[in-house]
Amino acid sequence: MEVLAMKEEIREIIDYYSKQRNPQEQENIVAMLREIQEAEGCITMKVQEEAAEALGVKPSVLSCIIKRYPSLKEADYAHEMVLCTGKSCQCKNSMEILDMVRKEFGISKDGISADGSFHLTTRNCLKQCRTSPNMLLDGELYANLTKEKVISLLEKRR
Known part of the structure; x- marks a missing residue:
């Protein structure tokens, strides 16, 4: 049940940012990625793909942004x-x-x-x-x- 709630929270975050005035701006993308990471611990490839589709950008854009910000991570490691x-x-x-x-x-x-x-x-x-x-x-x-x-x-x- 908790896993489904977490997934729902991620969907809500992606949905919120995809409806912003300029969802493809880097500032909005970074804010969204930070919220996702706070909720999930990391930003997995699957989540990146879902978010990219919702924002209308290529998944590689999100991957590049994640690599550019040391505080963002694609995998959950300590x-x-x-x-x-x-x-x-x-x-x-x-x-x-x-x-x-x-x-x-x-x-x-x-x-x-x-x-x-x-x-x-x-x-x-x-x-x-x-x-x-x-x-x-x-x-x-x-x-x-x-x-x-x-x-x-x-x-x-x-």
Whole structure:
């Protein structure tokens, strides 16, 4: 029953924003996406498709907006992890750390860990080359990484 009520709440949000004067304006879309995320915890692809159809835009527009706003997320995960793959970090084994994280935590193609705890992305440079390899975990920088240090940090957050 609660699942149906939640779905009804999402439909009401989409319906409300689709009837606004300018439903396709980015400001309206972002407001709608924030409300959906508040209600559901994330903005799934299915919800994005329904919302895009109601607003008269392509689903890729919503996906791009979600990627542009760090506070919006497409999947329900607890922690955001960004591993640096820049030249300095690669020279100090960042790619081995990346491979280990993918294997140890069962990271799927969409970057979500098998248990749904983590979302993994990479960035070419975190601009902290002197302390490489580096990682952002929930926005906090961790430097001089080793495989053991990364596992310890991630296990504490599970």
